[in-house]
Amino acid sequence: MTAIWKNSPSLGKRMGRVEALLAETLSDPGFLLAEPTKRLVLSGGKMLRPAFVIIGSGFGPKGRGASREDRIHHIAAAVELIHTASLVHDDIIDDAAIRRGIPTLHTDFGVTNAILAGDWLFSQSFRLVADYADLKSARVLARFVGGICAAEIGQDLGKFGFSTSKRSYLRTIAGKTAALFSLALHVGASEAKADPFVIQGLRRAGYDIGMAFQIIDDILDYESDDKTLRKPVGNDIKEGLCTLPLILALRKDELALRPLLTKPMDDKKILEILGLVIATGALDEAKAIARHFTTRARVEIGRLPACLAKQELMQAAEALLQRRY
Amino acid sequence: MTAIWKNSPSLGKRMGRVEALLAETLSDPGFLLAEPTKRLVLSGGKMLRPAFVIIGSGFGPKGRGASREDRIHHIAAAVELIHTASLVHDDIIDDAAIRRGIPTLHTDFGVTNAILAGDWLFSQSFRLVADYADLKSARVLARFVGGICAAEIGQDLGKFGFSTSKRSYLRTIAGKTAALFSLALHVGASEAKADPFVIQGLRRAGYDIGMAFQIIDDILDYESDDKTLRKPVGNDIKEGLCTLPLILALRKDELALRPLLTKPMDDKKILEILGLVIATGALDEAKAIARHFTTRARVEIGRLPACLAKQELMQAAEALLQRRY
Numbered sequence: 001m002t003a004i005w006k007n008s009p010s011l012g013k014r015m016g017r018v019e020a021l022l023a024e025t026l027s028d029p030g031f032l033l034a035e036p037t038k039r040l041v042l043s044g045g046k047m048l049r050p051a052f053v054i055i056g057s058g059f060g061p062k063g064r065g066a067s068r069e070d071r072i073h074h075i076a077a078a079v080e081l082i083h084t085a086s087l088v089h090d091d092i093i094d095d096a097a098i099r100r101g102i103p104t105l106h107t108d109f110g111v112t113n114a115i116l117a118g119d120w121l122f123s124q125s126f127r128l129v130a131d132y133a134d135l136k137s138a139r140v141l142a143r144f145v146g147g148i149c150a151a152e153i154g155q156d157l158g159k160f161g162f163s164t165s166k167r168s169y170l171r172t173i174a175g176k177t178a179a180l181f182s183l184a185l186h187v188g189a190s191e192a193k194a195d196p197f198v199i200q201g202l203r204r205a206g207y208d209i210g211m212a213f214q215i216i217d218d219i220l221d222y223e224s225d226d227k228t229l230r231k232p233v234g235n236d237i238k239e240g241l242c243t244l245p246l247i248l249a250l251r252k253d254e255l256a257l258r259p260l261l262t263k264p265m266d267d268k269k270i271l272e273i274l275g276l277v278i279a280t281g282a283l284d285e286a287k288a289i290a291r292h293f294t295t296r297a298r299v300e301i302g303r304l305p306a307c308l309a310k311q312e313l314m315q316a317a318e319a320l321l322q323r324r325y
Numbered sequence: 326m327t328a329i330w331k332n333s334p335s336l337g338k339r340m341g342r343v344e345a346l347l348a349e350t351l352s353d354p355g356f357l358l359a360e361p362t363k364r365l366v367l368s369g370g371k372m373l374r375p376a377f378v379i380i381g382s383g384f385g386p387k388g389r390g391a392s393r394e395d396r397i398h399h400i401a402a403a404v405e406l407i408h409t410a411s412l413v414h415d416d417i418i419d420d421a422a423i424r425r426g427i428p429t430l431h432t433d434f435g436v437t438n439a440i441l442a443g444d445w446l447f448s449q450s451f452r453l454v455a456d457y458a459d460l461k462s463a464r465v466l467a468r469f470v471g472g473i474c475a476a477e478i479g480q481d482l483g484k485f486g487f488s489t490s491k492r493s494y495l496r497t498i499a500g501k502t503a504a505l506f507s508l509a510l511h512v513g514a515s516e517a518k519a520d521p522f523v524i525q526g527l528r529r530a531g532y533d534i535g536m537a538f539q540i541i542d543d544i545l546d547y548e549s550d551d552k553t554l555r556k557p558v559g560n561d562i563k564e565g566l567c568t569l570p571l572i573l574a575l576r577k578d579e580l581a582l583r584p585l586l587t588k589p590m591d592d593k594k595i596l597e598i599l600g601l602v603i604a605t606g607a608l609d610e611a612k613a614i615a616r617h618f619t620t621r622a623r624v625e626i627g628r629l630p631a632c633l634a635k636q637e638l639m640q641a642a643e644a645l646l647q648r649r650y
Contacts, residue, residue, distance in 0.1 A: 028471075028475070030472075030475050031471070031474070031475040031478065032475070032478050032479055032482055033478055086444075089440050089441070089444060092436075092437075092440060093436075093437040093440065093441075111417075111418075111436070112417075112418040112481050113478055113481060113482065115414050115417060115418065115440055115443075116414070116418075116474045116477050116478045116481065117474075117478070118440075118444075119411075119414060119443075119444075119447070119470070119473075119474045120471055120474035120475065120478070122444070122447060122448075122470075123467060123468075123470035123471035123473075123474060124471055126451050126467040126470065127464070127467040127468055127471060129455075129467070130460065130463040130464040130466075130467040131464055131467075135455065135460065138455040138463065139452070139455040139456055141455075142448060142451040142452040142454070142455040142456075143448075143452055145444070145447075145448035145451065146353075146356070146445055146448035146449055146452060147355075148444075148448075149356070149441045149442075149444045149445035149448060150353070150355050150356040150357070150445065152441050153356065153357050153358055153438055153441045153442070153445070154357055156437050156438060156441065157357055157438065
């Protein structure tokens with residue numbers, strides 16, 4: 001996937017600065033796993049969340065000076081570290097072997113060290129926040145991390161239950177994905193002293209983009225081949241996760257599907273489930289729900305005051321949400 | 326063990342407030358594991374670290390008002406949450422079945438949920454810090470968590486290596502234990518606007534108390550029975566940890582001991598190692614090193630200005646460090 005800032009040289013330049021800060025923050029000779037952890041952070045993640053912090057900051061008044069820019073770059077780096085820390089712990093939980101095309105930390109260094117490497121990433125993130133964010137942003141970020149954990153635990157405890165509750169699915173993806181997109185725009189704008197109404201609008205837009213993004217991601221698990229997303233299809237089913245396509249399919253053809261949803265799940269069964277889900281037309285229905293959030297996001301962005309950051313946000317949203325359809 | 330504040334009703338009262346705040350902070354209907362996690366936090370931990378925050382705050386100028394007291398109680402709660410979060414992750418890493426007399430979280434809810442419960446505790450801690458600490462304390466605390474992780478990873482990567490490096494052992498316990506004792510006194514005193522020289526003295530005293538405390542804890546693993554510490558003797562050896570008694574014993578009788586240090590380790594071998602370590606006289610030597618830190622701590626405390634908090638600190642140090650000898 002091309003970077004969402006490919007059409008904005010100024011955003012691209014600032015993202016280069018964020019990457020340099022990440023490399024700097026994670027170079028710690030006192031921490032034995034610093035190098036492999038840094039490699040993971042810098043190995044071609046989409047860097048969406050820090051980009052959203054920078055874009056959000058573009059809604060502040062002009063002429064904000066180099067020192068405020070520098071603070072915002074550090075906060076953007078902190079947001080990416082929170083995201084990567086939760087990925088490291090997620091990969092342990094899902095026992096995923098590959099992340100971003102390289103072996104996951106627990107594959108190379110064991111579960112123990114991967115738990116601690118994730119903790120260390122969280123701590124580095126809070127260090128950046130404490131050093132660079134204003135108190136208000138620090139509070140919002142701290143609250144948010146608790147929210148991710150709550151959403152992840154909710155998701156995990158529901159595994160292999162294959163519940164058909166759309167509401168509980170939406171609540172989970174709101175907590176684990178949409179909240180961080182929303183927060184990234186919010187914190188960037190708030191640090192840049194944007195107008196409170198603009199900050200509110202950005203929060204809503206971020207939330208809708210995040211919701212659409214996660215639903216599309218969940219649909220792709222039923223569609224993509226290994227090359228496109230660098231992860232195998234049917235992964236969610238294998239882990240006992242009941243995402244939107246399966247929820248909608250179960251509502252249409254529970255009789256055929258439910259008996260297949262067992263633990264453990266073998267590859268033959270996964271292919272059968274994938275086929276059945278596609279046959280029910282659930283993917284089109286899921287896409288319609290994704291479009292609902294995409295449309296809402298476009299409307300929210302449309303209401304924001306005209307500026308370069310607004311163009312960047314619209315382009316980013318289109319790049320993210322158009323993926324394939 | 327009796328609470329270290331048994332002789333100070335005012336400290337006892339404030340610790341009651343900290344426990345109430347912990348219960349309040351961890352009551353989160355949105356977090357499915359909040360109840361068992363809260364139970365663990367409140368199930369008879371020694372609460373040393375929050376007590377040290379309160380004691381540290383007693384070195385500030387008098388008449389500091391209810392609002393500052395309240396801030397300090399919240400920070401004390403945050404420090405206990407950091408400590409418990411790292412215990413939850415530690416117990417996963419060590420695959421410990423029991424903590425504070427009740428089953429560990431990963432025993433009851435699986436590794437996955439215990440990882441997330443630990444993350445959640447960290448996040449709740451940072452939430453308290455962001456909401457109540459001044460920026461300086463927030464920075465010190467954020468840095469500190471990174472330091473714990475680094476020390477734990479260092480320790481973990483060294484497991485079953487049975488290195489005889491005293492220096493590396495002391496560095497590890499400094500990071501994983503002494504730093505938090507030191508920090509607790511420091512943050513309490515700093516929030517209460519104590520004199521900078523007093524804060525420095527408290528940092529040093531906390532460090533020395535923490536070092537002695539951990540060395541004594543490591544000696545007890547070679548001495549205590551299951552009742553006293555509620556954990557089995559020989560646990561460190563079983564986990565491949567080379568603490569001070571074993572380091573000193575290896576230096577005296579490597580020929581007899583080294584062949585026994587294999588992975589995995591069975592119970593018969595552990596008893597044999599325990600016997601050999603005791604026979605070398607390594608425990609007495611380790612106690613002498615603990616006494617070195619205890620003495621230094623007493624000297625540091627003696628230099629502090631006379632006040633109720635100084636008495637409380639001296640009593641706490643004596644209660645902690647006299648355990649058995």
